Amino acid sequence: MSTATASATGAVHVMNKRALTLYGLGAAVGLVLFGFLSPGGTASFRLSSSGDAIQLPLLTVPVAAAGWIIAVLLIAGAAYAFWSEKSARRLAGWVPAVFALLFVIGILIWLVGSSRASAISLLSLLTGSLALALPMVYGSLGGVLAERSGVVNIAIEGQLLLGAFAAALGGSLSGSVVGAMVSAAIGGVAVSSLLTLFAVKYRVNQIIVGVVLNVFVSGLTGFLFGTLFSNNSGLNSPPRLPSVAIPGLSEIPILGPLLFDQTALGYLMFVAVGVLWFGLYKTRWGLRVRAVGEHPKAADTVGINVNRTRVLNVLLGGAVAGLGGSFYTLVSVSQFSRDMTAGTGFIALAALIFGRWNPIGAFFASLLFGFATNLQYVLSQAGTDVPSQFLAMLPYVITIFAVAGLVGASRAPAASGQPYVKG
Amino acid sequence: MSPETPSFIDRLRASGAVVSVLAIVAAFIVGGILIAATDEKTTSATTYFFARPLDTLAAAWNAAANSYAAMFRGAVFNYDASTFTAMIKPLTETLTYATPLLTASLGVAVAFRAGLFNIGAQGQLILGAMFATWIGFTLDLAWPVHLLLVILGSILGGALWGGLVGWIKARTGAHEVILTIMLNYVALNLLAYLLNTPVLQRPGSTNPVSPQVNGSAMYPELLGDEFRLHLGFLVAVAATALVWWLMNRSTLGFEIKAVGSNRHAARTAGINTFKVTVLAMVIAGALAGMAGAAQVNGTERFLTESVAASIGFDAITVALLGRSNPIGVFFAALLFGAFRAGGVTMQVATGTPIDIVLVVQSLIVLFIAAPPLVRSIFGLGQRKKRKPRTPGRDAAVAATAGGDK
Numbered sequence: 001m002s003t004a005t006a007s008a009t010g011a012v013h014v015m016n017k018r019a020l021t022l023y024g025l026g027a028a029v030g031l032v033l034f035g036f037l038s039p040g041g042t043a044s045f046r047l048s049s050s051g052d053a054i055q056l057p058l059l060t061v062p063v064a065a066a067g068w069i070i071a072v073l074l075i076a077g078a079a080y081a082f083w084s085e086k087s088a089r090r091l092a093g094w095v096p097a098v099f100a101l102l103f104v105i106g107i108l109i110w111l112v113g114s115s116r117a118s119a120i121s122l123l124s125l126l127t128g129s130l131a132l133a134l135p136m137v138y139g140s141l142g143g144v145l146a147e148r149s150g151v152v153n154i155a156i157e158g159q160l161l162l163g164a165f166a167a168a169l170g171g172s173l174s175g176s177v178v179g180a181m182v183s184a185a186i187g188g189v190a191v192s193s194l195l196t197l198f199a200v201k202y203r204v205n206q207i208i209v210g211v212v213l214n215v216f217v218s219g220l221t222g223f224l225f226g227t228l229f230s231n232n233s234g235l236n237s238p239p240r241l242p243s244v245a246i247p248g249l250s251e252i253p254i255l256g257p258l259l260f261d262q263t264a265l266g267y268l269m270f271v272a273v274g275v276l277w278f279g280l281y282k283t284r285w286g287l288r289v290r291a292v293g294e295h296p297k298a299a300d301t302v303g304i305n306v307n308r309t310r311v312l313n314v315l316l317g318g319a320v321a322g323l324g325g326s327f328y329t330l331v332s333v334s335q336f337s338r339d340m341t342a343g344t345g346f347i348a349l350a351a352l353i354f355g356r357w358n359p360i361g362a363f364f365a366s367l368l369f370g371f372a373t374n375l376q377y378v379l380s381q382a383g384t385d386v387p388s389q390f391l392a393m394l395p396y397v398i399t400i401f402a403v404a405g406l407v408g409a410s411r412a413p414a415a416s417g418q419p420y421v422k423g
Numbered sequence: 424m425s426p427e428t429p430s431f432i433d434r435l436r437a438s439g440a441v442v443s444v445l446a447i448v449a450a451f452i453v454g455g456i457l458i459a460a461t462d463e464k465t466t467s468a469t470t471y472f473f474a475r476p477l478d479t480l481a482a483a484w485n486a487a488a489n490s491y492a493a494m495f496r497g498a499v500f501n502y503d504a505s506t507f508t509a510m511i512k513p514l515t516e517t518l519t520y521a522t523p524l525l526t527a528s529l530g531v532a533v534a535f536r537a538g539l540f541n542i543g544a545q546g547q548l549i550l551g552a553m554f555a556t557w558i559g560f561t562l563d564l565a566w567p568v569h570l571l572l573v574i575l576g577s578i579l580g581g582a583l584w585g586g587l588v589g590w591i592k593a594r595t596g597a598h599e600v601i602l603t604i605m606l607n608y609v610a611l612n613l614l615a616y617l618l619n620t621p622v623l624q625r626p627g628s629t630n631p632v633s634p635q636v637n638g639s640a641m642y643p644e645l646l647g648d649e650f651r652l653h654l655g656f657l658v659a660v661a662a663t664a665l666v667w668w669l670m671n672r673s674t675l676g677f678e679i680k681a682v683g684s685n686r687h688a689a690r691t692a693g694i695n696t697f698k699v700t701v702l703a704m705v706i707a708g709a710l711a712g713m714a715g716a717a718q719v720n721g722t723e724r725f726l727t728e729s730v731a732a733s734i735g736f737d738a739i740t741v742a743l744l745g746r747s748n749p750i751g752v753f754f755a756a757l758l759f760g761a762f763r764a765g766g767v768t769m770q771v772a773t774g775t776p777i778d779i780v781l782v783v784q785s786l787i788v789l790f791i792a793a794p795p796l797v798r799s800i801f802g803l804g805q806r807k808k809r810k811p812r813t814p815g816r817d818a819a820v821a822a823t824a825g826g827d828k
């Protein structure tokens with residue numbers, strides 16, 4: 001991920017003070033919260049559900065001891081970051097990832113230790129996170145495609161919502177899940193074509209178009225929901241997308257049910273992340289797209305059609321995001337309802353920035369947001385003294401810290417948001 | 424038409440006002456088509472369209488006309504009502520809905536002028552409303568003093584939330600769009616939390632509802648008990664005048680506009696861009712916070728999680744429609760207030776979902792942002808091609824959403 005960023009920006013990754021502050025802060029919070037303020041006792045995690053072929057024992061962790069170990073590791077990580085800054089070494093890409101993972105594990109153990117439940121099912125925590133992250137991943141991939149070519153896509157929310165709506169309508173009309181998914185993609189493309197019409201052809205400020213398109217889609221789908229769908233409920237009863245377990249692989253404890261018992265949308269998500277990463281960084285097409293996003297004039301000079309590249313990318317991004325929207329009406333709920341995406345598109349936007357405009361980064365950032373959101377649900381069921389609203393706040397606060405600190409090391413495609421006028 | 428002196432028609436074509444009016448007309452036409460297309464009578468008439476095509480057209484026209492007539496009755500003047508009070512009540516409802524929208528939109532507009540895209544009016548409004556509510560029910564003071572404190576509190580709450588964005592933006596260069604979106608969610612969760620703790624929860628209640636604010640903390644009604652219109656409207660009008668003065672007559676306003684049009688040039692000219700960025704967001708937040716007081720201490724009387732409704736998001740559209748010009752924003756807020764008031768009546772009277780209002784509103788802004796599209800829809804033809812200037816100017820107007828000043 002970091003090598004990709006370096007090659008994308010063409011600059012050597014230089015640690016900045018804000019990132020160091022973040023390491024320091026993480027270590028300090030770890031020491032105080034996990035160490036000194038440890039609730040003590042034990043935290044138990046169920047690793048397998050009752051129906052599994054292979055039963056794993058309950059994983060029980062002494063909270064205080066685990067907290068201290070993690071705190072020490074975090075301090076070591078922060079010290080390593082400071083040391084590499086001091087000796088002007090380049091910090092390996094895995095350091096921030098491991099640091100963040102340790103921090104998340106620490107928080108998890110701390111929260112479970114302070115909750116009243118005897119054990120938390122790790123599997124349902126993880127599968128729930130993946131399910132919540134899925135539309136976010138699609139949305140942020142759609143955003144990556146648009147922004148890499150230099151068009152800011154605030155309309156992800158609208159693309160998801162129209163995708164969800166179109167999947168319900170197309171699925172009900174055609175009676176097939178394929179029809180539903182194709183309609184969802186077309187729905188996303190429809191939003192994208194409006195975005196390109198105004199942003200590329202009429203050169204209206206892209207952020208403004210995006211914001212207004214979100215309002216437009218919300219109004220349009222809400223209106224059609226209140227008229228078309230309420231008059232004929234048959235139009236709002238799409239087929240469900242079934243989960244397909246891969247024989248053998250799905251029997252692996254934890255990983256099996258998590259990764260190999262998915263719907264088609266779930267499998268497609270992993271494929272899409274990989275294909276987009278490969279496409280953007282390893283193919284001629286990707287090089288051209290990034291050139292258009294970074295320096296459209298240079299791209300134009302060597303014969304790349306800037307505006308056509310942008311239009312195609314935004315349309316493709318719309319298809320990806322729209323497809324993600326179909327998750328709402330085909331998997332999570334079986335019918336469309338007003339504003340059912342509930343702001344996921346905006347979080348996807350944050351995820352793509354958090355993930356540094358990189359498909360893989362956006363994927364992991366979405367997972368983090370999905371995890372934080374699901375943690376709140378799981379813990380409020382388990383009964384914890386930490387108010388659920390603060391857990392709900394967590395992903396947003398993390399994002400604020402991230403855009404204020406970590407992303408300082410990275411940057412948006414240079415021409416993002418600027419219309420290109422030839423001449 | 425001689426090419427040297429542009430004729431009246433030419434000047435009319437080039438004028439922004441005409442484009443604005445046509446944009447509104449076009450948006451209403453599209454909305455009308457949507458209403459007609461989903462109307463049951465229309466769809467049943469289309470089954471024999473080829474036998475009697477006029478039936479379909481008549482049904483379509485009726486559907487759209489009835490909805491829009493109901494909207495007019497709800498927003499401007501109810502010609503069906505029996506008493507004079509009931510007749511003019513819609514207009515006062517429009518002004519009541521416009522009150523919080525006006526100040527919130529002014530906030531978005533000021534930020535626009537500084538080149539900042541403030542999507543956070545929602546969160547700033549929530550913070551303002553929390554402060555206003557808390558001061559409103561805990562303190563026990565005489566009327567004008569108490570209300571004044573409430574207003575100051577709402578300004579402080581919003582200014583804190585807006586200023587935080589400005590500070591992080593100026594300090595680290597983080598994108599304000601992301602910051603404000605995230606802070607909206609943080610504010611919403613903070614509100615939900617405080618409404619479930621003794622700080623803001625009504626004693627003895629298990630619902631997330633605050634106590635009623637004291638009478639001395641309320642904006643008095645302007646036209647008696649029959650109408651909801653309250654003093655907050657006049658305060659909002661005063662705020663509009665103040666923002667006009669700020670943007671057009673004060674040094675700070677000049678600096679805000681300078682930073683908004685070119686940050687680097689402004690810095691080179693010796694303007695403290697750090698200070699201007701923070702102050703612009705503080706002012707933006709303060710204005711949005713005032714909208715919170717207008718909601719709680721003007722109409723609602725107590726605080727709930729849905730205090731902000733969609734005001735903060737509507738404010739963005741209003742600021743765009745008003746081209747971030749205080750006077751333009753004033754009229755745009757009235758228009759959107761009318762949409763809201765009329766939409767409610769329309770939904771009750773004809774069953775047309777209020778969501779159509781969102782469609783029309785967003786189309787208006789889209790059309791206004793792309794004058795060439797509106798001109799081609801109405802066959803007005805393109806303006807003479809002056810390539811280097813025309814697109815650049817339109818883009819710049821849309822980008823900073825500033826007026827022509």
